[in-house]
Amino acid sequence: MTANKKKLGLKDKYRYLTRDLDWEPSYQDKKDIFPHEDFEGIKITDWDKWEDPFRLTMDSYWKYQAEKEKKLYAILDAFAQNNGQQTISDARYVNALKLFLGGISPCEYQAFQGFARVGRQFSGAGARVACQMQAIDELRHVQTQVHAMSHYNKHFNGLHDFAHMHDRVWFLSVPKSFFDDARTAGPFEFLTAISFSFEYVLTNLLFVPFMSGAAYNGDMATVTFGFSAQSDEARHMTLGLEVIKFMLEQHEDNVPIIQGWIDKWFWRGNRLLSLVGMMMDYMLPNKVMSWAEAWEVYFEEAGGALFKDLERYGIRPPKYVEQCPIAKQHVSHQAWATFYQYSQATNFHTWMPSDEEMDWLSAKYPETFDQYYRERFTFWREQQEKGERFYNNTLPQLCQVCQIPTIFTEPDDATQLSHRSHVHEGERYHFCSDGCCDIFKNQPEKYVQAWLPVHQIYQGNCGGSDVESVVRDYYNINIGEDNFEYLGSPEHQRWLEWKGLNPAVAPLPKAS
Amino acid sequence: MTVNSIGPYEFPPLDLEANFHGNRLLYVGWDRHLMFCSPFALAVSPAMGFSELCEQVLRAAMAAHPDTAKVDFSASVWLLNDEPWTPDFAASLDANGLRHKDMLRLQTPGLNGLGNSAS
Amino acid sequence: MSLVYLVLQDNDNARYLVDGITHDNPHAVVQHQPAMIRIEAEGRLEIRRDTMEERLGRAWDVQEMLLDVITIGGNVDEDDDAFVLEWKN
Known part of the structure; x- marks a missing residue:
């Protein structure tokens, strides 16, 4: 233990290596150096009150991150060397990874860009260092995710052009527009959006139960990058909570501004997570817990404790949070039904749940699945058995804010679509909910510019005039390989061959 | 609340009718x-x-649903932007007063979806 | 009182961490899930350096927990001797 005594204590080390690296400018006005610090209306009186509870300094940061990387890459190598793709639970599972790679990994890159930018804008050294570390973390996440999934790209379809697809494909505009919205906000709103609302309140739902599910489905590579990324999130979450407390403690005028941002970003994150709900309930062949259960543990319980803690600052739980206990019983089914009917335009496959899976859904969603969804899914299965697999041949109406098709039902009536519209300067806009409609009304100038994929197709900005040519040429989705139904797909055939199950495979081994 | 910005913040809406080459969104x-x-x-x-x-x-858009064959559009109930509305079937969409990005709701009393589940 | 929680990767390091945490926090509840271990407790949870060093038989830096943690809930306070998670209401 003598070695420890020779070293600086954690608090001293943090002070010397972080705060003491800062200086007061002598020949430039501080406002000119940090020009974006004031325009959002947030008042900071004393940056020294900024706390980083982990007190992580750059030298320790490199040391621990290097160790994490070594562990991660050892596992990725082992996974590849042992043909890990053949020992996952079922090839259907990989479709969740396709969604992850196109929808989530590029957002890690957006987060990197966002933190790199806002870190430049704060005059407090503590905040700058925290943002710098987080920017590097986010870059690490996108790199490790791309690296981990590159192995799947060798054996499965639809993973070949994720960055291109992220910019163009209709459903990927949902996560893309979420981060575009955050990155185009001021630095304090960005931190509230990403560090607090997203990292603290919502990312657990993606990186904890879903990744545990990946492990349960034999995907050692994904669970490892997931948990490795999430180990950084523990720091990010702490930063998020400290950011909020810091801003609230600095000035009482900050409270209503921050409340508005929490309302907005909670709702946007909640909508975005519908995709994760579907990944958990429908895309994991071996189930760990339902989306509703995950929501209860990681939002209701954890978020409840958080907002109770913030009450003393005059912060209340986010607006429309009371709709969530109802919505958690529906959203995963509604999202899956949407992707099922638009599978001709996705880079992943969809399928109908088996009898066993339907029974699991009934048990997990006793108030909703049988009453509202079983009939629909059973009909689709029957159609498929008749050779008439259902695809929706029209384009869907999209919400102007979250960009998800308006698929959600009214909180008080699950037989009625939730739809709102609002006229702004002579133009009519459509929304999936009061939450999204309010976000528009607060900042209409921002959302009138929304690049809605359906409207862009109709304007002729996405290449061809029919859906097939848009999907093939503009999205770069390989028709007949990446898209459509899973059953009977080339990927399904290949999986059966791996497992020695394909009745179409010649009974005699092929000559080598 | 409006957009707090570091400079002038004015942009044209991306989905103006003029961008749709003579068509309207409905x-x-x-x-x-x-x-x-x-x-x-x-x-x-x-x-x-x-x-x-x-x-x-x-009818083509709805064709996959077993209720579609039973739909009589002229006997249906319509809402235009959530207000009760009666179409003139002989007139054009424009003459019916349908503007860019309007929303119609079709109600077919007696048809309640697959197994009456509203599906 | 609200629950604080800590989720660890289910690996070799975690065995010592869980052992140390349950020793210092008798009110903690440990749940095993695929590839992860979730530890939750009413109000407060701490990881102590001295307890960990005793178990491991070597010097242990509190920040080593960063390698194995997946997520946390609660206000964090960390110094040379302990990592503390707490809700103060």
Whole structure:
């Protein structure tokens, strides 16, 4: 233990290596150096009150991150060397990874860009260092995710052009527009959006139960990058909570501004997570817990404790949070039904749940699945058995804010679509909910510019005039390989061959 | 609240009617038939007749649903932007007063979706 | 009182961490899930350096927990001797 005594204590080390690296400018006005610090209306009186509870300094940061990387890459190598793709639970599972790679990994890159930018804008050294570390973390996440999934790209379809697809494909505009919205906000709103609302309140739902599910489905590579990324999130979450407390403690005028941002970003994150709900309930062949259960543990319980803690600052739980206990019983089914009917335009496959899976859904969603969804899914299965697999041949109406098709039902009536519209300067806009409609009304100038994929197709900005040519040429989705139904797909055939199950495979081994 | 910005913040809406090459956006939702996950987003000529919209466009869009064969558009209930509305089937969409990005809801009393589940 | 929680990767390091945490926090509840271990407790949870060093038989830096943690809930306070998670209401 003598070695420890020779070293600086954690608090001293943090002070010397972080705060003491800062200086007061002598020949430039501080406002000119940090020009974006004031325009959002947030008042900071004393940056020294900024706390980083982990007190992580750059030298320790490199040391621990290097160790994490070594562990991660050892596992990725082992996974590849042992043909890990053949020992996952079922090839259907990989479709969740396709969604992850196109929808989530590029957002890690957006987060990197966002933190790199806002870190430049704060005059407090503590905040700058925290943002710098987080920017590097986010870059690490996108790199490790791309690296981990590159192995799947060798054996499965639809993973070949994720960055291109992220910019163009209709459903990927949902996560893309979420981060575009955050990155185009001021630095304090960005931190509230990403560090607090997203990292603290919502990312657990993606990186904890879903990744545990990946492990349960034999995907050692994904669970490892997931948990490795999430180990950084523990720091990010702490930063998020400290950011909020810091801003609230600095000035009482900050409270209503921050409340508005929490309302907005909670709702946007909640909508975005519908995709994760579907990944958990429908895309994991071996189930760990339902989306509703995950929501209860990681939002209701954890978020409840958080907002109770913030009450003393005059912060209340986010607006429309009371709709969530109802919505958690529906959203995963509604999202899956949407992707099922638009599978001709996705880079992943969809399928109908088996009898066993339907029974699991009934048990997990006793108030909703049988009453509202079983009939629909059973009909689709029957159609498929008749050779008439259902695809929706029209384009869907999209919400102007979250960009998800308006698929959600009214909180008080699950037989009625939730739809709102609002006229702004002579133009009519459509929304999936009061939450999204309010976000528009607060900042209409921002959302009138929304690049809605359906409207862009109709304007002729996405290449061809029919859906097939848009999907093939503009999205770069390989028709007949990446898209459509899973059953009977080339990927399904290949999986059966791996497992020695394909009745179409010649009974005699092929000559080598 | 509005956008706090570091400079002037004015941008034209991206979906003005002028950008649709003579077409207008029209959304049509069919109540209690959630098998179609959201209202249809259609780009239609304002000169198209309302009966043509129903019989050519909508019937094809709805064809996969077993209730569709039983739909009588002229006996249906319509809402335009959530207000009760009566179409003139012989007139064009424009003459019916349908403007860019309007939303129609089709209600077909007695047809309640697959197994009465509103699907 | 609200629950604080800590989720660890289910690996070799975690065995010592869980052992140390349950020793110092008798009110903690440990749940095993695929590839992860979730530890939750009413109000407060701490990881102590001295307890960990005793178990491991070597010097242990509190920040080593960063390698194995997946997520946390609660206000964090960390110094040379302990990592503390707490809700103060």
